[in-house]
Amino acid sequence: MNEVKHSNEPVTEAFRDRIATVDESGKRKWIYAYKPKGKLYRWRTILSLFYFLIFFGLPFIHINGRPLFLFNIPNARFILFGKVFWPQDFFIFGLTMVTFVFFVILFTAAFGRLFCGWACPQTNFMEMMFRKVEYLILGDAPAQRQLKAAPWTTKKIVRVSLKHIAFYFLSFVIANFFLAYIIGIKELEKIITEPVSEHVAGFGAIQVFSAVFYAVYAFFREQACTVVCPYGRLQSVLLDRNSMIVAYDYKRGEPRGNQKKQKEAQLGDCIDCFQCVKVCPTGIDIRNGVQMECVGCTACIDACNHIMDSIGKPRGLIRYASENTIANGEPLRYTTRMKLYTALCTLLLVILSVILMTRKDVTATVIRTAGMLYQERGADSISNLYNIKMVNKTTTDLSLQVVLKNTAGRVQMIGKDRLHIAKEGQGAGSFFIVLPRKNIHDRKTNIEVALMNEDRQLVATTTSFLGPIQH
Numbered sequence: 001m002n003e004v005k006h007s008n009e010p011v012t013e014a015f016r017d018r019i020a021t022v023d024e025s026g027k028r029k030w031i032y033a034y035k036p037k038g039k040l041y042r043w044r045t046i047l048s049l050f051y052f053l054i055f056f057g058l059p060f061i062h063i064n065g066r067p068l069f070l071f072n073i074p075n076a077r078f079i080l081f082g083k084v085f086w087p088q089d090f091f092i093f094g095l096t097m098v099t100f101v102f103f104v105i106l107f108t109a110a111f112g113r114l115f116c117g118w119a120c121p122q123t124n125f126m127e128m129m130f131r132k133v134e135y136l137i138l139g140d141a142p143a144q145r146q147l148k149a150a151p152w153t154t155k156k157i158v159r160v161s162l163k164h165i166a167f168y169f170l171s172f173v174i175a176n177f178f179l180a181y182i183i184g185i186k187e188l189e190k191i192i193t194e195p196v197s198e199h200v201a202g203f204g205a206i207q208v209f210s211a212v213f214y215a216v217y218a219f220f221r222e223q224a225c226t227v228v229c230p231y232g233r234l235q236s237v238l239l240d241r242n243s244m245i246v247a248y249d250y251k252r253g254e255p256r257g258n259q260k261k262q263k264e265a266q267l268g269d270c271i272d273c274f275q276c277v278k279v280c281p282t283g284i285d286i287r288n289g290v291q292m293e294c295v296g297c298t299a300c301i302d303a304c305n306h307i308m309d310s311i312g313k314p315r316g317l318i319r320y321a322s323e324n325t326i327a328n329g330e331p332l333r334y335t336t337r338m339k340l341y342t343a344l345c346t347l348l349l350v351i352l353s354v355i356l357m358t359r360k361d362v363t364a365t366v367i368r369t370a371g372m373l374y375q376e377r378g379a380d381s382i383s384n385l386y387n388i389k390m391v392n393k394t395t396t397d398l399s400l401q402v403v404l405k406n407t408a409g410r411v412q413m414i415g416k417d418r419l420h421i422a423k424e425g426q427g428a429g430s431f432f433i434v435l436p437r438k439n440i441h442d443r444k445t446n447i448e449v450a451l452m453n454e455d456r457q458l459v460a461t462t463t464s465f466l467g468p469i470q471h
Helices: 041-060 089-112 112-116 121-138 141-149 156-182 185-193 200-220 223-228 231-238 299-311 323-329 336-358
Strands: 069-072 078-080 083-085 245-248 318-321 362-368 376-377 381-392 398-405 410-413 418-423 424-434 442-454 456-466
Touching: 041 112, 041 121, 041 156, 041 185, 041 299, 041 418, 069 156, 083 089, 083 410, 089 112, 112 121, 121 141, 121 156, 141 156, 156 185, 156 200, 200 223, 231 362, 245 323, 299 318, 299 410, 318 323, 323 456, 362 442, 362 456, 381 398, 381 418, 381 456, 398 410, 398 456, 418 424, 424 442
Parallel strands: none
Antiparallel strands: 069 078, 078 083, 245 318, 362 381, 376 381, 381 424, 398 418, 398 442, 410 424, 442 456
């Protein structure tokens, strides 16, 4: 989208040469965003309460004694919707990531940065928690600027210290719940209630996470969105002219100016009040068009609508629209590209759902021991030695028996007669498979081995049996 400026100013794209929070010398410009007010901001506040309830509530939800979600990276143990996933299930995570990428493409192509403004954890914690606390303690943007310029009096020290104490406390709480998604709420409870000396690593992790969150929300702030997060850069290739964005209606708003001060000029509806810039948490001017720094928070929409109400103009000078909507008056359309992305996402979701529903609670890998030939058992039998590795994804201990399926022969265990696997654990064992010589007709014979828990078959797998060369 082309940039729009005052009618007496040259059109320039200089603002795209650097992000809005950095000046020409490369020094950071601190953003003092005015507190937004309006319908969209109220809706975002309500939704943020729902998001916070989910974030702080999910670690307490358990299914069959397991957390609903757990991402224990150090132990390579993941739980989704109460089901345990191990490294052997990595292909499921791979498919999930592919599905997620398609959803990012579809969602951005259709709705732009809607996720960033309404659902992103960084935006919600920054704007709906930390920023509100900052307004409560330090006041709105003008008061914060005055406090910044004021000398270090006792009052300033108390207020600034109170803000940072509150920020660190909130970061500490978030860090605890963040760790609960990694180790589980029960393990977190042990770290909190038991002596620190027994949980040095866990306590250290809490301190590290607290420091990171505090640094992000107290100092790094909007830079996480404009510098670190790649989503803004991706939108340049994902958006098209039919994508929904927060857009300024330059056809209606230009040329800008105050009609009362310039009575003879034919001006647009934009009175150049800069309220849309003052409330922007990333410091951009939305009137310049689509920009990487825009997170779609809609604060500028609320600010502009308030001004339009006060001067008796219709709302919507800044609104959700597409570039074609502004340029040609076309309505938002669900394009063929969006339909194709939707079909692909639906297909991947179906495949992922089938895989999850048909996933076995017990998996086993049977491999003939490498480097060993067959063994002759008397004159009428041949045996092979096998190793078995098993994963028990259930919440109960299992005692399993190895049996042959559809093959005459027997299984001779090495050691115990049964394989014992602890709940959510792994196990291994060795056994011989003995087949009658008369049933061996080829050098290699495929046989099926099953694991039985009492009379119930839990898993079956195929392996090869090596026999003598037939003449």
